[in-house]
Amino acid sequence: MKQQYRCHRQQRIKQQFMSRFPDNKIISLVGRAPRFDLAESVGPSVRLAELLDSAFGDGADFALDYGTAAGSPELRQEIAKDHGVDADDVVVTVGGAHALFLIAFTLCQAGDEAIVTEPVFPLPRNALAAVGATTRVLPLSFDTGYQVSLDALRNLLSPRTKVVSLASPQNPSGVAIPASTLREIVAMLADHAPQAWLVVDETYREAAYGADLAAPSAVRLGERVISVSSLSKCHGSAGLRIGWAITRDAALRQTLMTAKFSTVISCSLVDEALALAVFRQRERILGERRKLLAENLQLVENWVSRHGAFIEWVRPDAGALCCVRLKREVFDAAGIERFYATLTKFSARVAPGPWFEDDPWVFRLGFGLPALTHLAIALECVSVALVEGSADGAGV
Template identity: 60%
Template sequence: MSRFPPNDIIHLVGDAPRFDLAESLGPDLRLGDLLGGPSGDGALPRLSDLPLGYGTAAGDAALRHEIALAHGVTADDVVVTTGGMQALFTVAFTLCDAQAEAVAATPLFPLALNALVAVGATVRHWPLSFDHGYQPDLERLVDLLSPSTRLVSMASPQNPSGVAIPMATLQEIVHLVERHAPQAHVLIDETYRQASYGAAAAPTALALGPRVISTGSLSKCHGAPGLRIGWAITRDAPLRQQLVTAKFNTAVSCGRLDEALALHLLRRSPTLLAERAASLAANLDVVARWARREAEWIDWIRPDAGALCCVRLKPGVFDDAAVERFHAALPAHEVRVGDGRWFGESARVFRLGFGLLTPATLAEALNAVAASWRAALAGA
């Protein structure tokens, strides 16, 4: 029996084609980049002296302190997890069961949705529309909330679109949940929040109320998914203790080496994030120029943060058969995009990841995407 619904997004952790535009992160940080940082305060201690015993269930105290500093909370509000996915699953496992309802804003990272399904919750989908810039419809949310709602799950900036929800809208969402689903928590996945394009990152939503949970990781903004370090942050002390217990029962602790490297990375975070912001801004400019040039064929929504955005094959140009031919043509052009169906979107929408490649290679990859849809139209 399968507890987790299958999704083709699993191929992202397999072999990649020449032009991988399906990924949602910037260039991978290399260990040498991290170890070669400046000496002094925050320098990495000699790895040969690192004890390899168990860590703590809540996570290394110094690491929790650094995460807390970036979110305006205390270290006692933070639970370090084995990647952001363990944070999402642990929250779902702790708050939801077969008697619970959960509201999920879609399109959504499929594993976040799968976690709700796996724990047996009744999932009520809160659709966000490409035509409305993936901004939430608050009246629709009210219709979905009930006294049985235990969790409202969303992301800001969103995956797959990179669109952020304005803080005023998030505040209204929290108020509506308090009014119509008083036992529910609001989970806001902020994994992409610090992946800005040179401007200051948006503030965290944790200040909006004690029932707000923020999740994140080092995978996207910092380019270190291989460290498998994420976190869940809540100012609800009993819930935080339940999350620690759930983490202990599923992973015991994170790896001591991962935590040590993560601490060093976060202490160098301002410099690393500034460098990556410049790279993302340059690549976003390449995408914007391409989208303007190809406007006869596609629509796109400019993201607010992250190395990802949504592109749509125009409904008036591509019928459903042409959309399928487009996806079938991509491998021949050595390119991969994120199929919108992975996230609960239409097949004519795809996630375009623009962070991995250099600007010149990205431009070449985007031309390969355009060649794929031209081949699809020619095959009609």
């Protein structure tokens, strides 16, 4: 009886925790990686040695005090300069996910409505649900190129809408929302949901391809627009855990700063010093990664073209990620299982669509992490999985 009670209690506690933060196999991305990892959406990481002299120089022996609640003034100035805002508009956070949680916690109460897209990287949606907001889904579709439908968004808005959470470029598709569409959304919110804030996750914005220009930040489109980003994706510095929220509303900025102080007090001074060094070398760091992304994207595009009998894709606008779809006439449910089983056999992985509430026939392909030769080998593993997973390959 005691054992049954203990098991029942543990199950009840697990269900209670999961209701706040639902489990998702995407957590495996921060576990042990396979040999050929095409599930990730990052590029090569910056090495600590690249930053040490710039970050510390002769002043490495500084005191490990608390930082400020807003973040280092020098770091905020660098972030602001890149976004065309003032340093006082920036709150530095412990990664972009922390910024998204603080925004949800600050702006939404139980019963308020928030609009999120699907498919979506789950953390923004989970943060809103965790604070009791009712999340309404704005569907995005592979068949429409993951474009935002203004009519569909308008039908979801109400006076109870407090947050509209978007990403541009999106995760998992890498599709950007055009500036003209974002302007229309800002105007729409003013008319139909005047209490709402537009939150735009711009984590992949600067991960342009080759000589392509990065899209301008959405933060200057209106007073009720909040931009969120981090150093994790474009700058190869996920281990620093430095992100930020930018708002031109002074009252909201103060509230976010207070919320940050109440959760983590401040960011690490070491992380902030290294982040400042990243910004001071950003042209080199971004330039190297944009060249790699352009080369790898071209390889992926050629690979997709060669496998048109099995797959189709939506070409991304920026970022080290894209969505590929297995053709339904070639893959049944058992074929999808064979496809993933074959990848596992080769110690390779892609990110399944259900991680993002997308179609099981869709997967996210990350192409920024490996060098060109390694990516070519990894894609050949996927090629074999396509053959073995297909209806014709079932009897091989």
